[in-house]
Amino acid sequence: MSDASDLIDFDSLLSQDETAWRDGVREFVEAEIKPRVGQWYEDAYVPLELIPEFAKRGMIGAHLSGYGCPGRSAVDYGLAMLEVEAADSGLRTILSVLGSLAMTAIYKHGSEEQKREYLPRMAAGELLGAFGLTEPRAGSDPASMTTRAAYSPKAGWVLNGEKRWIGLAHLADITVIWAKVSTADLEAAGFDAPQGREETIAGFLVPKGTPGFTATPIEKKLSMRVSTQSHITLVDATVPHANILPATFGLKAPLTCLNEARYGIGWGVLGAARDSLEQALAYAGERTQFGRPITGFQLTQKKLVDMAAGLNQGYLLALHVGRHKDADTLDISQISLAKLQNTRTAIDICREARTIFGGNGIIHDYSPIRHAANLESVRTYEGTDEMHTLILGQKMTGISAFS
Numbered sequence: 224m225s226d227a228s229d230l231i232d233f234d235s236l237l238s239q240d241e242t243a244w245r246d247g248v249r250e251f252v253e254a255e256i257k258p259r260v261g262q263w264y265e266d267a268y269v270p271l272e273l274i275p276e277f278a279k280r281g282m283i284g285a286h287l288s289g290y291g292c293p294g295r296s297a298v299d300y301g302l303a304m305l306e307v308e309a310a311d312s313g314l315r316t317i318l319s320v321l322g323s324l325a326m327t328a329i330y331k332h333g334s335e336e337q338k339r340e341y342l343p344r345m346a347a348g349e350l351l352g353a354f355g356l357t358e359p360r361a362g363s364d365p366a367s368m369t370t371r372a373a374y375s376p377k378a379g380w381v382l383n384g385e386k387r388w389i390g391l392a393h394l395a396d397i398t399v400i401w402a403k404v405s406t407a408d409l410e411a412a413g414f415d416a417p418q419g420r421e422e423t424i425a426g427f428l429v430p431k432g433t434p435g436f437t438a439t440p441i442e443k444k445l446s447m448r449v450s451t452q453s454h455i456t457l458v459d460a461t462v463p464h465a466n467i468l469p470a471t472f473g474l475k476a477p478l479t480c481l482n483e484a485r486y487g488i489g490w491g492v493l494g495a496a497r498d499s500l501e502q503a504l505a506y507a508g509e510r511t512q513f514g515r516p517i518t519g520f521q522l523t524q525k526k527l528v529d530m531a532a533g534l535n536q537g538y539l540l541a542l543h544v545g546r547h548k549d550a551d552t553l554d555i556s557q558i559s560l561a562k563l564q565n566t567r568t569a570i571d572i573c574r575e576a577r578t579i580f581g582g583n584g585i586i587h588d589y590s591p592i593r594h595a596a597n598l599e600s601v602r603t604y605e606g607t608d609e610m611h612t613l614i615l616g617q618k619m620t621g622i623s624a625f626s
Contacts, residue, residue: 228500231535236542237298244295245302249309251280256310260449261587264311267448271394277318278348282307284322286483287330291343297548301490301541309494312597313450315487320390321345323484325352328399328426332468332476337428341397353395353438355386355429355455356477363610366474370400370457372427372467374408379463380427382435385456388604392453393438398429399468400457401477409472412464417472426468426476435460446600482558485605486548489561490541492569492601493534495594499576500530502590507579517579526579530572537565556618563611570598 226233234242255276263270277283281293282303288294300322308315326345329337329352344350361368370384382402392398404425406416417423429436438453468476504527507518517523544561547553573595577584585592602608610625617623 226497226501227504228497228531228534229538230531231538233535233538233542237302241296241298241302244299245306248280248282248303248306251276252306252310256307256314260311260314261590261593264313264448264593265587267442267444269317269394269449269451270314273314274317274321274348274351278346282318282322283348284326284330284342284346286322287326287342287346290330290338290346292326292330292346296545297486298542298545301487301545304487304491305494305497305541307494308491309498311449312491312495312594312601313447315491315494316390316447316450316601319484319487319491320354321352323487324354324390324480325395325397325399327480327483328354328468328477329428331479332426332471333428334465334469336465337468341428350397351391351395353389353392353398353453354477354480355389355392355398355400356481357388357604358385359387359454363607365401365477366424368401368403368424370402372400372402372404372408372425374404374412374464375461376411378461380404380461380467382427382429382457382460382462385454387454388441388452389438389455390450390452392455393440394451395438396431398431398436398438398455400427400429400455401425402427404472412467414467414469414472423472424474424476425472427462428466428468429457429460429462433460433462446596481605482555485558485562486544488601488605489544489558489565492566492598493537493541495598496530496534496537496569496572499573499591499594500527500534503527503530503576503579506583506589523579526575530575533568533572537568540565554618556615559606559611559614562606563608563615566598566602567608570595570602573598 285293285295286300304315329341358368372380372382403422405422409416435458437456441452507523508516510517540561544557573591576591580589613624
């Protein structure tokens, strides 16, 4: 596909299979999503009818293998995230919650029984999942979470606490809740608990309708209006003994899932940036002032070139990280770099693209301001700029500056 914003012949760096996969996702997004997404955003409508379509195309949990999952490469997954976010970040967020967070939690930390029970139906879009880690007072510092799970030999696991900004939670059939649990309770339940510690963190599968589990949608958002986030309260919410994720305990467990989501963001934000640039370029070619299209003015061309240069640098960074991920040679700090830098670049591109539209840039007929508003959320979730900066600072200096 020709792309006027591609100054580096990016497709020459992809295989034929990768470009065919990407083009298929792009055609679906262009035909079925883009014509409607502006109105969805204005109406704060979450198009759940797209989930079976995503599943049909192998886009849910695309990077996972076995258990009915598509088994595609990390690069394929990234390319799909880019194309979906070219429509709207909220839609990419839905895919991220389903695949990178909820499904990955079960895939990496669940039992064989849990994987067989949940993953095939989740990949098929028949079962929706959510991922409950962030709390009202524990965002960038998840280790300070106050949600707790206590073991009852008769009842199972009893959860109490709060979670906030949890994507899809009020719609999900199953929500992964991360909670602190005493090592004594783990041992009483028959697990090998981490030694030398009084408590650790574990994941629990909480089905929709569990008494004591309440997920309330967060409304009046000015960003991410095509997806939904919830505030969760847990008051003696009790799940069976078998609903704990038994393979991994500790903060590392949810963080491995976050890294999958962060990787997808490093690709996805480039879709928002590309769409903004392409719309600005098309508009500038049609908009005439002083007797000629504004593409003929030097300052407009400078804006377009600066945006394209940043976008193409982002492509190279995302692809480089994706190739390392597929080769299993990835340093997780590289994910932080892609999430941090590509998100910052994408926001700058969307804001600059909006200026080319003048006053028309604030109506939903044109996407840049919507993309920019969405990216303010993307910049915050899965690690703020500050957190990823400190991850990279520690990588460079060997000194942790988190506290």
